[in-house]
Amino acid sequence: MTARRPPEGGPWWRRVAEAAVAAALAGAAGWGFHRVFPGGALLPVIVPAAVAPAAVAVLARRGPLWLALALGVALWCAGTLPLYGGLAPGAPADLVDAWQALLTTLLPAQPEPRLLILVHTLVWAAALTGAETLARTSTRLAAVLPALAVYVLALLLGVNGEGSNLPVAAALLVLAAVLALLRDGRSPVWLLAGTPAAAALAALALVAGPLLPVAARPYDPRQDADLPPPARVDSVSPLDRVSAWLQIPGRELFTIRADRPLNWRLAVLDRYDGVRWTSGARFQPTGGRVPADEWTGRAREVRQTVTVEGLPGAWLPAAERPALVEGVAGLTADPDSGALLAAAAPGRGARYEVTSRVPEPSKEELLAARPAGGDPALTAFPPGPQEELFRRLAQEAARGADAPIRKAYRLQNHLRTSARYDVTAPPGHSLKSLEFFLRTTRRGTSEQFASAFALMARTLGLPSRVVVGFRPGEPSGGVYHVRSGHVMAWAEIRFEGLGWRPFYPTPGRSGAKDDHEVVSSAIEESERLEGEFAKGGTGGDQERPQDRPVGGEEAAEGPSPWLLGGAAAGLLLAGYAAAALALPWWRRRSRRAAASPGARVLGAWLQACDDLGLRDGHALTAAEVVARHPGDISTHLQPLAEISNYVRYAPDGGTEEAAGQAWRHSDAVRRAVRASTPLPARLRRRLLLR
Numbered sequence: 001m002t003a004r005r006p007p008e009g010g011p012w013w014r015r016v017a018e019a020a021v022a023a024a025l026a027g028a029a030g031w032g033f034h035r036v037f038p039g040g041a042l043l044p045v046i047v048p049a050a051v052a053p054a055a056v057a058v059l060a061r062r063g064p065l066w067l068a069l070a071l072g073v074a075l076w077c078a079g080t081l082p083l084y085g086g087l088a089p090g091a092p093a094d095l096v097d098a099w100q101a102l103l104t105t106l107l108p109a110q111p112e113p114r115l116l117i118l119v120h121t122l123v124w125a126a127a128l129t130g131a132e133t134l135a136r137t138s139t140r141l142a143a144v145l146p147a148l149a150v151y152v153l154a155l156l157l158g159v160n161g162e163g164s165n166l167p168v169a170a171a172l173l174v175l176a177a178v179l180a181l182l183r184d185g186r187s188p189v190w191l192l193a194g195t196p197a198a199a200a201l202a203a204l205a206l207v208a209g210p211l212l213p214v215a216a217r218p219y220d221p222r223q224d225a226d227l228p229p230p231a232r233v234d235s236v237s238p239l240d241r242v243s244a245w246l247q248i249p250g251r252e253l254f255t256i257r258a259d260r261p262l263n264w265r266l267a268v269l270d271r272y273d274g275v276r277w278t279s280g281a282r283f284q285p286t287g288g289r290v291p292a293d294e295w296t297g298r299a300r301e302v303r304q305t306v307t308v309e310g311l312p313g314a315w316l317p318a319a320e321r322p323a324l325v326e327g328v329a330g331l332t333a334d335p336d337s338g339a340l341l342a343a344a345a346p347g348r349g350a351r352y353e354v355t356s357r358v359p360e361p362s363k364e365e366l367l368a369a370r371p372a373g374g375d376p377a378l379t380a381f382p383p384g385p386q387e388e389l390f391r392r393l394a395q396e397a398a399r400g401a402d403a404p405i406r407k408a409y410r411l412q413n414h415l416r417t418s419a420r421y422d423v424t425a426p427p428g429h430s431l432k433s434l435e436f437f438l439r440t441t442r443r444g445t446s447e448q449f450a451s452a453f454a455l456m457a458r459t460l461g462l463p464s465r466v467v468v469g470f471r472p473g474e475p476s477g478g479v480y481h482v483r484s485g486h487v488m489a490w491a492e493i494r495f496e497g498l499g500w501r502p503f504y505p506t507p508g509r510s511g512a513k514d515d516h517e518v519v520s521s522a523i524e525e526s527e528r529l530e531g532e533f534a535k536g537g538t539g540g541d542q543e544r545p546q547d548r549p550v551g552g553e554e555a556a557e558g559p560s561p562w563l564l565g566g567a568a569a570g571l572l573l574a575g576y577a578a579a580a581l582a583l584p585w586w587r588r589r590s591r592r593a594a595a596s597p598g599a600r601v602l603g604a605w606l607q608a609c610d611d612l613g614l615r616d617g618h619a620l621t622a623a624e625v626v627a628r629h630p631g632d633i634s635t636h637l638q639p640l641a642e643i644s645n646y647v648r649y650a651p652d653g654g655t656e657e658a659a660g661q662a663w664r665h666s667d668a669v670r671r672a673v674r675a676s677t678p679l680p681a682r683l684r685r686r687l688l689l690r
Contacts, residue, residue: 014182015058018134021179023054025147026127028171032154033119035161036102038287041111042119048079049123057131065136072128079120084113091117103221106286106333107161126150140183144176159220162289238267238315238468239277242447242487243427249485253470254317256480257305261472262358263490263502263518264317264482268337270465274382275430277451277466281334283341290322290333290340292357295499297365299357308350316340317470317482319356321499327352337465337500361498369405369495371462378463378494381455386431393438394456407460408493408503409526415449415505416523418442446506450489453505463494467502472518490519584610592663598647598654604662605644608637608669633672640665 027050034042052075060068080088088094091113098118102109109115126146133143151172155165245251256264269277302319311317316328321338325331330343340354381387397414398407422443426433429451437448454464468489473482492500503526504519587610591603605622612629622641626634643662647654674682 015061015135018179018182019054019058019131021175021182022057022130022134022143023050023127025130025144025172025175025179026050026054026123026150028168028175029126029147029150029154030119030123032151032165032168033158035158035163035165036107036109036154037111037116037119038108041116045083045116045120046123048082049076049120050127052079053124053128054131057128057135061135065132068132069128072124076121076124079124080113080117083116083120088113095121101285102157104284106284106289106291106335107158108287108289110285110287110330122150122153134179134183138183140180141176144172144179147172156221160291237269237276237278238313239269239429239447239451239466239489240427241312242468242489243423243425243445245484245487246423246445249483251484252309252481253311253484254309254482255307256317256473256482257478258302258319258480259478260302261475261480261518262302262319263469263471263488264319264473265339265467265469266315266317267468268334268339268465268492269468270337271377272380272382272451272455274384277429279334279337279339280377281337281339283332283334283339286325286331286333288325288328288331290325290338291335292323293321293336293338293499294497295321295357295359295361298360298362300360302356302358304354304356306352306354308346309348312345314342314345316342316346316352318354320358322354322356324355325352326354359499365498366405366501367403369498369501371404372494372496373463375463378465379458379461381458382431384431386435387459389435389438390452390456391459394459397456398460404462405495405501408457408462411453411456411460412503412505412523412526415453416507419444419449419507421445421449421507446487446489449506450491453491453503457491457493465492465494465500466490467492596654597656597659600659601644601647601654601662604659604666605640608640608666611666611670611673633669633676636665636668636672640669 027046030046030050031039031042053072056068056071056075060071080091084091094114094117098115101115102118105115126149129146130143133139151165151168154168158165267279268281269279271278271280301323304319306317316325316331318325318338318340322333322340325333325340328340328342328346332341332343333339334341346352381390394411398410401407401410419437419442423445425437425441425444425448427445427447429447434448434452434455437444438452450466454466457464466489468487470482471486471488473480473486475481488506491503491505493503494500502522504522506519508519588607591607592600594600594603609625612625612633614625614628622645626637626641629637640662643658643665647658
């Protein structure tokens with residue numbers, strides 16, 4: 001029968017060891033939040049919250065429970081002092097709000113006290129509950145449950161975070177096994193022998209965990225969270241600033257250190273009401289990471305260091321699609337567009353670093369592009385008489401083109417060649433202003449060209465938006481100085497699989513060619529693709545690159561997930577079979593080699609009970625066991641029972657001769673059982689470790 005010791009029993013080292021395991025369980029579960037917060041910010045929160053309640057449980061175990069709980073609450077309050085840097089009367093309110101705040105935050109979250117208070121409280125509660133359970137009850141594994149609950153919460157809040165929590169699960173498994181051995185009253189030798197076995201199981205869990213179906217598509221509670229509504233970011237839209245900035249072109253706005261010139265996007269505007277473009281972005285707090293868009297193909301990473309000089313507003317410039325931002329306090333980002341926003345307008349000299357992904361799709365991928373659906377606002381045209389004009393002009397510009405991207409290229413070329421760039425043109429991008437631009441003046445800035453292109457594209461069924469940003473600027477020693485005169489707006493169209501692709505309908509200052517190398521290279525690429533359409537037809541029936549093999553790349557994709565899953569399952573089955581074969585042999589061998597003759601006699605009796613399949617043999621008397629097995633088996637079982645009873649009640653009476661006789665009878669019982677039990681039944685018993 002399994003040993004159960006009273007709470008006050010056992011040597012002092014065992015009590016300390018159990019409390020240490022309880023603290024380690026809570027700390028390991030808290031480390032599961034490393035996918036939510038940066039690890040460096042977690043350790044100072046986790047360690048005190050895990051260790052202090054466990055120490056109180058050891059020191060106050062003979063006192064009343066209310067005293068231990070009161071001390072634990074006092075320690076929780078004390079732990080908020082270094083977290084907040086002083087007294088924090090608002091900590092309880094922050095704790096209540098932290099759940100919703102984390103569900104609307106892009107991971108990793110900013111390590112702010114108002115968010116870290118949740119981790120501090122959960123770890124403290126798990127350590128307090130687990131340690132007090134160990135100190136005041138005789139249960140074996142109930143103390144693991146609070147840590148498991150914290151780990152599950154960390155898994156849910158850390159979905160889509162960086163890193164993996166499989167090592168944390170393995171650590172919890174090993175700690176639970178160590179706790180079970182400690183609570184079972186085993187000797188330190190058992191602890192040394194059992195811990196490697198638990199570690200081996202943890203290693204198998206690490207291999208098999210990623211192959212589970214739930215690991216491929218875990219539930220993300222952020223899908224059901226109420227996101228903040230779209231908000232008006234600035235009182236003045238960046239698109240409204242274009243004409244004003246062009247009138248004072250020499251004002252330095254920011255500098256960027258980068259290894260190549262790119263357009264620096266500032267704001268993305270995707271909603272149009274007939275008067276102005278606005279942003280429908282749902283900005284969410286983030287610790288720096290920005291989720292990737294739908295493009296998963298080849299891309300180049302570009303790292304930039306941005307120093308703000310005279311840029312107004314809270315928008316933050318960056319190249320293409322940002323992936324990681326460092327050095328901005330209170331950073332928020334829009335997961336859809338990748339636009340960046342600071343909590344407050346950065347002052348002069350503010351510096352931050354951005355790592356961006358610049359997509360580099362192949363010619364085949366561009367030619368096979370199809371417009372993406374899903375958001376009707378991206379193709380919506382405000383009601384009014386101008387819609388017919390925009391549709392007619394767009395259809396005339398795209399006449400003869402039936403491939404979506406070819407329509408966009410022809411529309412881009414039409415605007416570049418039919419109107420003139422003029423910084424003195426009247427500002428504005430309302431429907432009335434754009435009608436005047438298209439019908440009468442045919443001159444404007446990128447504000448009018450980009451707006452007209454986006455609206456004309458919408459009449460052709462192409463989802464579009466307007467982007468405000470800057471040309472690369474003037475290079476000097478690897479640093480690009482961006483001034484107000486470098487401002488520009490362009491349009492983007494969304495394609496399935498490709499994401500948003502830029503189009504530049506604004507002509508250069510000369511009227512025919514652009515004086516901006518990034519735009520010029522994009523225009524040359526579009527002209528080359530136009531030539532590909534002319535050679536290969538319209539592109540409507542072309543085979544998509546994803547539908548055909550390219551250079552035998554299938555062989556480089558790696559083994560099938562089913563093959564990996566089958567291999568992992570085979571390894572698990574093989575490991576289990578090996579354990580099923582080795583464990584009975586090892587148990588029989590250790591009983592036969594016990595230190596004293598009396599222990600060997602009792603081991604022979606226990607072995608006979610195991611061979612007979614008596615799972616409750618430890619609770620039965622020897623006479624009850626013999627009565628259950630008459631016949632040939634009792635011939636050897638009866639004398640074995642007499643020897644074991646003699647040794648059990650007269651421990652000093654065990655001799656070498658008695659031990660030898662006991663094992664001879666035990667072996668005979670084993671042979672008789674094997675002879676009378678069919679092979680399938682024996683195999684089933686062995687595999688079930690009975």
